[in-house]
Amino acid sequence: MVQSTTSTNTTSPVATGPAGRAMAQPMDGALLEGLQQHLTMERQASATYWAMAIWFGERELRGFCRYLKGEASNEQHHAGLVADYLVARGQTVLLEAVAPPRQHWQGAEEVFSAVFQMEAEVTSSLQQLYAMAERAGDVRTTVFLDPMVQGQIDSENEAAHLLGRIRFAQANPAAMLVIDGELSEGKHAPESLAL
Template sequence: MKDIARQSMSIKVESMDLLNGQIKMEAHASATYLAMASWCEQNGFFTSAKFFFKQAEEEREHMMKIFNFLVDTGGNPISPEVTNINHDYSSIVDVFESTLEHEVKVTKSIHNIVKKARESGDIATERFLDWFVMEQVEEENTVRDILDMIEVTGTEGVGLQMIDNQVANWID
C-alpha cells in the first residue's frame, strides 16, 4: 500500500523532501524569533519584542502552509525537531543582523527548491512557492530597512530608545 500511495502522489519525492527541509527551517526561524523576542523583552526593547513575536507567528504560518501543501499533494510532511536556538545576543544590532542573515538563508533555500521543482517538472510545487519567493523579498527588505534606520539613528544614548520606537513602523 505504501508504494502505491507514493506512486500516486502529485508531488515529486525530491520536492517533498526539500519542502520537509523547509518546514524544519521555518520552525527553527519561529523558535529563533521567540528567543529574540525574549532577549528584546529582557533588555528593554519592548517594541522590538512585539516585532519578533509577530515574526515568530508568521514563520509558524509559513511552516503550516508548506505542511498543508504536502498533505494536499499526497506527500508526507514531517513535524520537525527544533534544536540549537541561540538566546544570547550582544546588542539590538546583533539581533537584527542575525535576522537578516537568517532571512537570506531562507531565501536561498526557497530559490533552490524552486529551481529543483522546475528541473523535475513539478509545476504545482513551483507555483506554490511563488508566494514564498515574494514574501522573502518583503522579509529581507524589512530587516534591511530596520538596519538602515539603526545606522542612521546610532546606538548611543537615546538612540537605542529611538530605534525601539521606530521598529513599530514595521509591525503590521
C-alpha cells in the same frame, strides 16, 4: 530518506500518496525531502525569532520584543503553509527536531544582522526548491513557491531597513527608544517610492 509513493487499488483508478489521500501527481523524492527540510527551517526561524523577542523583552525594549514576537508567529505560519501543501499533495508531514536557538548577542545591531542573514538563507532554500521543482516538471510546486519567494523579498527588504536604522542610531539610547516606539506602533517597513 523521504519517499513519494504511489499506489492504486482495484476499485478506484485514483492514485493515493503515503497519507492515503488522493494524489494527482507523485512528487519527486528529492523535492519532497527539500520541502520537509524547508518546513523545519521555518520552524527553526520561528524559535530564533522567539529567542530574539525574549532578549529585547529582558532589556525593556517592548517595541522590538513585539515586532520579533510577531515574526516568530509569521514563521510558524510559513511552516503551516508548507505542511498544508504537503497534505494537499497527498504527502505526510515529517516533524524534525528543532535545535535550541541562539540566545546571546552583543547588541541590537548583531541581532538584526542575524535576522537579515537568516532571511537570506530562507530565500536561498526556496530558490533551490524552485529549481528542483522546475527540473521535475512540477508546476504545482513552482506556483506554490511564487508567493513565498515574494514574501522573502519583502522580509529581506524589511530586515535591511531595520538593520540600517539601528546602525544609524549607533547604540544611542534615545535613538533606540525612537525605533522601539515605531515598532510598538507597527512601523517596520521602508517608505515606498511608488505612488
